[in-house]
Each structure stands twice: as C-alpha cells, then as structure tokens.
Amino acid sequence: MLRQEQILQNRYQLQQVLGNNVNRQTWLGVDLSSEPHQQVIIKLLSFSPQMQWEELKLFEREASVLKQLNHPKIPKYLNYFSLDKQAGDGLPWFGLVQEYIPGSSLQQLLNKGKLCTEIEAKDIANQLLDILIYLHELSPPVLHRDLKPSNIIYNQNKQIYLVDFGAVQEKAKAEGVTFTVVGTAGYAAPEQLWGGAIPASDLFSLGATLIHLLTGISPADLPQQKMRWQIPDKLSLSANFSQWLSILTDPAIERRFNTARQAKTALNNGISSEEIADSDLQKNTEKLTTPFGFLFCLQLVAILASVSSILVIPRFLSQAEKGKQAESKQYVSSMNKAQQAYYTEFGTFVTENTPEGWGSLAVGIKTQTSNYKYSISPIGKNGVNAFADASQISKALKSYTGVVGLVAPVPGADKTTQAIVCETNNAGEAPMPGEVTATEVKCGSNSHPLR
Structure with a gap:
C-alpha cells in the first residue's frame, strides 16, 4: 500500500x-511541478504475482488511447510512468x-437517493x-465498453464527463485478438459478454444507465420478460422517450440504433416507429450470428459471477500461453497495418528482412522476443x-503469419x-506460406485466418 503524502517521480x-482493489489503487493527488499545484488523478497498477496479464494489457491500452483523445468532456492524459520496487513499497507499479474533474459520479448521486426526471435524463443522454x-x-x-453511473461525473454546472477508460477498445485492434470480456453486468450489451463489442454496444450501456437513473434500480435487478427489462408502471415517460429507450436497449443488435449520431437525432426529433422501421437500423453490418440463447447464458454467468470490470473466459490454453500468443497476434496485425x-x-x-527494412517499416517491434521470432519476406515478385x-x-x-497483398476483390x-x-491449427507447427490471388489473400x- 502506498502512503498518503508520499511523492512519486x-x-x-x-x-x-x-x-483500492486487488493490484489497483486510485488516488487524488497534486502535481508539485505546476504553479499553482494542480490536482490530478493517479491510477496505479501493481506488478504482482497475482496480476493477470490482461490487467496490464488493459492498463497500457487505457494510457495509449487517452493520450490520443482530445475532448473537453474526457479527462486529459497527463503522464505515464513506472516505479521500481524500492519506490513502490516492495512492488513495481505502473502509474x-x-x-x-471535480464533481460527483452519478452512482454517488443514486446512492443518496437522487433520481432523474425525464428532462434531466434527456440532457444527460445528449451530453x-x-x-x-x-x-x-x-x-x-x-469503444468505451464500461459506460455506467460510476464512470460518469456530474458537476455543479450540470456538465457531464465520461471517465475510466480502463475497458476501452480500439476497434481496429480487437479482431481475433482476445477472449477477454470487459464490462459490468446489467450495463454490458449481450454481444459484449461474448467479446463482440461494437459502437451499438456503448449505446446499450447508455440506455441501461439512463434506466437506472430514472428508476433507481440497477438494470441487473430489474425484472425481465422476453429478454427485455420491465420498467415500473409508476414511472411515467413520454411515448417517444420510452420508445427511444426501448430501441437503445434492444437485446438484438440489428434492432438497435446503429450509431450515436443516429440515436441523438432520434432522441431530439422524436422519430416515429414507422420512420425507424424504414431507417438504416438494419445496416448494422457487424451483426453477430451466435445463437441468442448462448448470449443470454453468458450474460447470466456474468451476473452470477458479479462481473465488475474483467471476466476472462476459460479456453484450452493457460492464461500465460494466451498472453504470449496475444502478443504475437498484435505484433503481426501491426506489421500488416504498417505494410x-x-x-x-x-x-x-x-x-527486406534487414535492420534497414525494419526501420523503413517502422512498426516499433523487435525481431525477437522471449516467445517469438519475427521476420518479413516477399511473396511473388517486385x-x-x-x-x-x-x-x-x-x-x-x-x-502466426500476416499476409498482405494487392488484390481486386x-x-x-x-x-x-x-x-x-x-494462426496455425496446432501448437508447435511452422505456418505454411500464405497465398495471394488476383481477388484475395489466403x-x-x-493455418486459418483470425476474424
């Protein structure tokens, strides 16, 4: 445990x-280098034997993504550092x-008995x-992937801020890389509990959050009928807003709003059910084909397990092996994108598999780690x-092999x-060379392609 008044870096x-959770601490602190001293939030992760590899991966991803964000309602990234064992009270830490952001979380307001009116809920939704x-x-x-009342700050000027990007995902880096489910039971969309989050998944979480703010009841505790939450009769909502919430939290992705911009337009313009049926809601091209009964089972398992931030689904490989292989998948995917x-x-x-070639590619990875050797080679000519x-x-x-080619689909x-x-079909196998045809890469x- 780090100590009050302790100075880091x-x-x-x-x-x-x-x-203060297992392996994690969050502190309010001050930056002594600023004048006047600026208050800051310091999130710390200990590198302990009990730490799951996925925890460090998510922590580093949060820092990497926050560094690139620039929005007035998202706390600014200020620094990322590591502490050695001596400075970290016997453990290495990442900070x-x-x-x-001064203010109270919406969860804190709920804990005090504060409920939202429809007008207040609409204002929060718009922000x-x-x-x-x-x-x-x-x-x-x-994708934020963990939108819920405790991650939303409400200040005295009724301004909303979205915090805690510990579950954030860059969509382009997510495909075929992880079987880690993040989110919070009750707020996470069904497909997210299967590991298939898309922008519409954040919209589901928004709807679940608004229902909590309106009812004072956690979505996980609301009664359900045919996979839909049953809102208490005493809660009087306008027909348009009730319909909007119903679409936002529809368990079927293809019946949900496709984008946040579309949801905002519908919220403020009161789109009718006929107009919604004719809209581009059906254009959710990232639909998942997994049977919904399976998704429901996963959600039930998540609730029973009291998921709060990370649920790692068991696979045939150990966590250590999965972590090592995830490193390789990410590296090869990065090399593809760089190409x-x-x-x-x-x-x-x-x-050209030389230092000059790697330097030209500038993917920022080594030619060898403790787990894999990496190389680049030509297929075909010129x-x-x-x-x-x-x-x-x-x-x-x-x-793993990354295949990049110039094709006309x-x-x-x-x-x-x-x-x-x-990915090779079996452990220990060397991958056979890929193929590039006139219309596709194979x-x-x-081996088989990762999706």
Whole structure:
C-alpha cells in the first residue's frame, strides 16, 4: 500500500485514496511541478504475482488511447510512468496520471437517493451521445465498453464527463485478438459478454444507465420478460422517450440504433416507429450470428459471477500461453497495418528482412522476443505482396503469419491492399506460406485466418 503524502517521480504527491482493489489503487493527488499545484488523478497498477496479464494489457491500452483523445468532456492524459520496487513499497507499479474533474459520479448521486426526471435524463443522454459521437467517429473508432453511473461525473454546472477508460477498445485492434470480456453486468450489451463489442454496444450501456437513473434500480435487478427489462408502471415517460429507450436497449443488435449520431437525432426529433422501421437500423453490418440463447447464458454467468470490470473466459490454453500468443497476434496485425500504410505512401511493400527494412517499416517491434521470432519476406515478385512471420520459440505456442497483398476483390475493380492474420491449427507447427490471388489473400494449408 502506498502512503498518503508520499511523492512519486519527485512530482506527484498522494493525498487521498479514491479506490483500492486487488493490484489497483486510485488516488487524488497534486502535481508539485505546476504553479499553482494542480490536482490530478493517479491510477496505479501493481506488478504482482497475482496480476493477470490482461490487467496490464488493459492498463497500457487505457494510457495509449487517452493520450490520443482530445475532448473537453474526457479527462486529459497527463503522464505515464513506472516505479521500481524500492519506490513502490516492495512492488513495481505502473502509474497513469489524468486531469482531475471535480464533481460527483452519478452512482454517488443514486446512492443518496437522487433520481432523474425525464428532462434531466434527456440532457444527460445528449451530453453523453456527444462524447460517444466523438469516440465512435475516430479512425479507428474507440469503444468505451464500461459506460455506467460510476464512470460518469456530474458537476455543479450540470456538465457531464465520461471517465475510466480502463475497458476501452480500439476497434481496429480487437479482431481475433482476445477472449477477454470487459464490462459490468446489467450495463454490458449481450454481444459484449461474448467479446463482440461494437459502437451499438456503448449505446446499450447508455440506455441501461439512463434506466437506472430514472428508476433507481440497477438494470441487473430489474425484472425481465422476453429478454427485455420491465420498467415500473409508476414511472411515467413520454411515448417517444420510452420508445427511444426501448430501441437503445434492444437485446438484438440489428434492432438497435446503429450509431450515436443516429440515436441523438432520434432522441431530439422524436422519430416515429414507422420512420425507424424504414431507417438504416438494419445496416448494422457487424451483426453477430451466435445463437441468442448462448448470449443470454453468458450474460447470466456474468451476473452470477458479479462481473465488475474483467471476466476472462476459460479456453484450452493457460492464461500465460494466451498472453504470449496475444502478443504475437498484435505484433503481426501491426506489421500488416504498417505494410498497408507503407504501400499507400510508396507504392510497394517492405520485403527486406534487414535492420534497414525494419526501420523503413517502422512498426516499433523487435525481431525477437522471449516467445517469438519475427521476420518479413516477399511473396511473388517486385514487392507486390509480402508476409510477416511470427515463429514460436516454445513448442507449446501456435505460430502466426500476416499476409498482405494487392488484390481486386471484384474482377475489374481497382486493386487495393488486403491483409489477414493466420494462426496455425496446432501448437508447435511452422505456418505454411500464405497465398495471394488476383481477388484475395489466403492462409497456408495448415493455418486459418483470425476474424
């Protein structure tokens, strides 16, 4: 346990513990280097033997994403650091420093018995939708994945701030990489508990939050009928707002609003059911095909397990092996994206497996880690196609190959870059070379593409 008044990095003085969970602490502190001293939030993660690899991954992702965000209603990223064992009271720690937002969380107000009127709920919804529009329209989109009353700050000027990006996900980096479910039972959309969050998942959480603010009852405790929450009869809502909430929290993705911008337009313009049926709600191209009964079982399991931030679904591999393989998947995916960006600028791929070649690609990763060896090689001639290879050092791990090529998915169309990450079917196997045809990129015979 770090101590009150302790100074970290010769700069940040700890003042008050705001949260203290296993491996994590959140402090209110001051930045002694600023004049006058600026209050800050300091989030700390201990690197202990009990820590799951996923916890550090999410913590580092939060710091990385916050550093890129610039919105007046999202606390600003200020610093990221690490402490050695001596400074960290016997444990190494990682620290994330953010802007301090004065005010109370909506959960604190609920705990005091404060409920929202429909007018207040609409105002909160509009402010949160403005934040979600900003996040979801970034490239790649950023998903919060844990929107709930305790992560929303309400100040004396009735301004709303969205905090705690510990579950944040950059959509472009999520595909086929993780089986970690984040979110909070009752607020997380059914598909999110399966690991398939999309922008509409944040909208579901917004709807669940608003229902809690209106009723004073946690969504996890509300009665359900046919997978829909039953709002108490005594709660009098306008027909339009009630319908809007129903669409926002529909368990089926394809019947939910597709974007935060669409949800905001519907909230303020009172779109009728006929107009909604004819709108682009059906254009949710990222629909999941998993049977909904399975999703419901997962949600039930999550509730029974009292999910609060991270639920790791057991797989055949141990956590350590999954963590090592996730490193490789991410590296190969990053190499693919770097190749595509390089081709856009220079009209060729990097195929020279030398320090100069790696430097040109500038993906920021090593050619070897403790778990994998990485290389880049050409497929075909004249740098038209390339692949990134991640060969496992331990026979207990699977190998990965990134295949990047210039193809025309539709015959006669202009060619464009296409990339896939391939995973070997069995641990210990070396991946067979991928293939690039005129219309698609393919994995080798002993591997399959990650989706």
